[in-house]
Amino acid sequence: MPEFGDVVDSNFIxxxxxxxxxxxxxxxxxxxxxxxxxxxxxxxHLPYQSGERSTIEAIGLAWQAFATGGVPE
Amino acid sequence: MAKKSxxxxxSFNRAEKFDLRPVVPIETExxxxxxxxxxxxxxxESAWSRWRRGYEIATASxxxxxxxxxxxxxxxxxxxxxxxxxxxxTIPGVxxxxxxxxxxxxxxxxxIRVAGSLRFDNVVDSGGVRASIASVTxxxxxxxxxxxxxxxxxxxxxPPLYVxxxxxxxxxxxxxxxxxxxxxxxxxxxxxxxxxxxxxxxKRYGYxxxxxxDTNPFTGVLKLRKAGSVEATPDRALVTPATRPxxxxxxxxxxxxxxxxxxxxxxxDYAFMTSLSTVSDSLAKAFPRTNLSALKPGRYEIxxxxxxxxxxxxxxxxxxxxxxxxxxxxxxNVPPTVTPTTSTVPGAARDxxxxxxxxxxxxxxxxxxxxxxxxKAEGMPSYADYAASGNVITxxxxxxxxxxxxxxxxxxxxxxxxxxxxxxxxxxxxxxxxGSMAAWEQKLVKDTEKQQASAKAAALQRGSxxxxxxxxxxxxxxxxxxxxxxxxxIPSTFVKMDGFTMIDKNGKKxxxxxxxxxSV
Numbered sequence: 001m002p003e004f005g006d007v008v009d010s011n012f013i014x015x016x017x018x019x020x021x022x023x024x025x026x027x028x029x030x031x032x033x034x035x036x037x038x039x040x041x042x043x044x045h046l047p048y049q050s051g052e053r054s055t056i057e058a059i060g061l062a063w064q065a066f067a068t069g070g071v072p073e
Numbered sequence: 074m075a076k077k078s079x080x081x082x083x084s085f086n087r088a089e090k091f092d093l094r095p096v097v098p099i100e101t102e103x104x105x106x107x108x109x110x111x112x113x114x115x116x117x118e119s120a121w122s123r124w125r126r127g128y129e130i131a132t133a134s135x136x137x138x139x140x141x142x143x144x145x146x147x148x149x150x151x152x153x154x155x156x157x158x159x160x161x162x163t164i165p166g167v168x169x170x171x172x173x174x175x176x177x178x179x180x181x182x183x184x185i186r187v188a189g190s191l192r193f194d195n196v197v198d199s200g201g202v203r204a205s206i207a208s209v210t211x212x213x214x215x216x217x218x219x220x221x222x223x224x225x226x227x228x229x230x231x232p233p234l235y236v237x238x239x240x241x242x243x244x245x246x247x248x249x250x251x252x253x254x255x256x257x258x259x260x261x262x263x264x265x266x267x268x269x270x271x272x273x274x275x276k277r278y279g280y281x282x283x284x285x286x287d288t289n290p291f292t293g294v295l296k297l298r299k300a301g302s303v304e305a306t307p308d309r310a311l312v313t314p315a316t317r318p319x320x321x322x323x324x325x326x327x328x329x330x331x332x333x334x335x336x337x338x339x340x341x342d343y344a345f346m347t348s349l350s351t352v353s354d355s356l357a358k359a360f361p362r363t364n365l366s367a368l369k370p371g372r373y374e375i376x377x378x379x380x381x382x383x384x385x386x387x388x389x390x391x392x393x394x395x396x397x398x399x400x401x402x403x404x405x406n407v408p409p410t411v412t413p414t415t416s417t418v419p420g421a422a423r424d425x426x427x428x429x430x431x432x433x434x435x436x437x438x439x440x441x442x443x444x445x446x447x448x449k450a451e452g453m454p455s456y457a458d459y460a461a462s463g464n465v466i467t468x469x470x471x472x473x474x475x476x477x478x479x480x481x482x483x484x485x486x487x488x489x490x491x492x493x494x495x496x497x498x499x500x501x502x503x504x505x506x507x508g509s510m511a512a513w514e515q516k517l518v519k520d521t522e523k524q525q526a527s528a529k530a531a532a533l534q535r536g537s538x539x540x541x542x543x544x545x546x547x548x549x550x551x552x553x554x555x556x557x558x559x560x561x562x563i564p565s566t567f568v569k570m571d572g573f574t575m576i577d578k579n580g581k582k583x584x585x586x587x588x589x590x591x592s593v
Contacts (some may be wrong), residue, residue, distance in 0.1 A: 001263070002263045004160055005145075005160075005163070005165070006263075007187075008189070008263045008264055008266060009264070009266035009267075009268075037143045037576045037580055038143040038144075038165050038166060038167050038185075038187050038576070039141070039143075039167055039185075039492070039493075040167065040169075040185050040329060040331075040489045040490070040492055040493040041329070041492070041493030041494055041495070042165075042187045042188070043187065043188045043189045043256070043264045043266065043326075044165050044187045044188070044189040044190065045189065045263040045264065046160075046163070046189060046190065046192060047192070047194070047260075047261040047262070047263070048159075048160060048162075048192075048195050049159060049160075049261075051157060051158065051159060052157055052158070052159035052160050053150070053157045053161070053162050054162060054192065054195035055148060055162040055163060055164060055190055055191055055192075055195075056191040056192060056193070056195050056196060056233065057162065057195060057231075058148040058150060058162030059148060059162075059191065059232075059233045059247070059561075059562060059563050060231055060232030060233040060234075060236070060247075061150055061151055061154060061232065062148065062149075062150075062151065062233075062563045062564055062567040063232055063233045063236045063245060063247045063563070063564065064151075064232045064233075064236050065151035065152075065564075066564035066566065066567075067236050067237075067238045067245055070151040070152065070153075071151065071152055071566060072149035072150065072151060072152065072566060072567050072569060073149055073150060073151070073152045073154070
């Protein structure tokens with residue numbers, strides 16, 4: 001069961017060959033894991049609970065404030 | 074950008090000799106060649122061209138495209154809003170850079186808002202009833218989805234589905250134009266995917282994706298467009314248009330939202346300010362200007378800091394600028410009556426000298442084919458622009474809406490859709506005037522790889538792409554802020570630097586506004 005904010009579905013997972021083949025400029029650097037956390041095709045799990053302010057509610061408040069000249073905190 | 078020869082005072086009085094030989098066809102705003110050059114225009118505007126080039130960009134750079142900047146944006150709340158505990162409202166997404174030699178600072182920046190950012194199981198009516206899909210009716214072109222709940226004039230759909238604005242009939246429907254997907258089975262459930270299997274039937278659930286055309290806030294009915302809809306079938310295939318309506322009792326989420334800062338997506342043409350300092354460039358010493366013939370009435374925006382115009386491309390991670398939209402008449406302010414972020418300048422044209430030459434237009438898909446309900450191939454585009462009668466503007470139809478899917482996708486978004494695994498079928502409008510398809514494709518592959526390598530080398534080695542040239546530091550640039558508003562679908566004043574939490578290549582989070590940096 002995914003946790004809050006987890007990526008549920010990702011169609012873009014680099015293979016080991018692709019990760020090895022990726023180039024970050026000319027510098028020798030080290031990295032681990034999947035180079036990107038979110039990518040196109042991802043679906044995020046955001047089940048806001050009662051008492052929390054959901055993203056859709058926050059965007060609604062923003063538009064409502066904008067319509068009346070409100071500003072963000 | 075038109076070049077103004079002899080712009081220095083040293084050649085101010087230079088006499089121009091007329092010579093017939095160098096006479097060339099007139100260059101128009103978006104085309105090169107004689108006017109009208111329908112052949113060139115059809116190639117340039119072809120959906121097929123950008124579809125094919127998008128594929129090439131994706132495949133040419135899949136191994137070495139290191140310009141992915143994942144982020145989590147914390148949405149600020151209006152001043153005076155009570156604080157809440159628990160998980161804050163966030164928008165996850167990715168900025169993706171496409172190296173180019175045809176853009177300021179050598180990079181087109183595209184953005185993605187991850188699917189599932191907005192969930193309808195968080196939408197409730199006045200009685201606390203969650204807005205699931207109660208029923209669906211349909212006609213040839215649309216599905217009409219009734220949301221569960223008690224909706225009326227006294228209790229309309231909540232923001233952002235509907236925001237009442239005094240004196241504005243219809244109010245503001247900020248969600249119109251979003252892609253909706255019926256992917257939440259029960260409140261609080263993770264969104265289903267193409268692979269999710271229903272345990273009771275042992276078959277895949279499947280889902281439907283469609284663009285929200287309109288919202289009736291007083292009846293709770295959403296109008297979803299059949300044309301362009303996508304269905305994930307029990308066979309895990311994606312088919313378009315969808316063969317069935319959204320499933321009753323499920324909850325909608327928003328689909329992946331794309332936006333790009335490139336000229337093609339924005340329908341804009343930029344002045345290259347970086348070119349001005351290049352001594353060898355022919356634009357050196359020339360102030361960018363706009364041809365009189367290209368001036369059009371309309372809206373444009375200006376970035377300001379403390380009321381002073383500030384068009385610099387990069388900002389400190391702690392500075393927030395304002396975006397002011399300039400309109401030729403109060404009737405076309407966006408949205409009407411809003412202050413102070415909209416101002417009226419009579420006769421305003423779509424030209425912000427030194428920044429933009431054209432504000433852009435809205436891409437309109439053609440009307441559906443009545444013989445095939447819900448079916449419409451993406452064909453030649455048309456653009457709504459403005460209309461005037463007797464030197465009075467009677468309508469402005471530019472892109473200042475949160476609408477996204479109406480805007481034609483550019484090759485960068487096609488590239489991202491390819492990587493997402495939802496690359497659309499080949500458009501039917503194959504460009505004309507191409508002799509050998511095979512030869513053309515081989516040249517395209519070769520040229521794309523060469524151009525990508527060249528553009529990347531220019532950005533990294535000669536141009537010295539710096540930390541300040543990449544998101545979120547450049548997010549308040551004049552070319553980025555309009556894209557940010559459309560991508561997040563929130564007012565630009567709510568796009569603040571301190572809201573960004575970035576994720577580096579190792580998956581480590583860092584907050585630029587706090588002075589944190591990615592790991593090396």
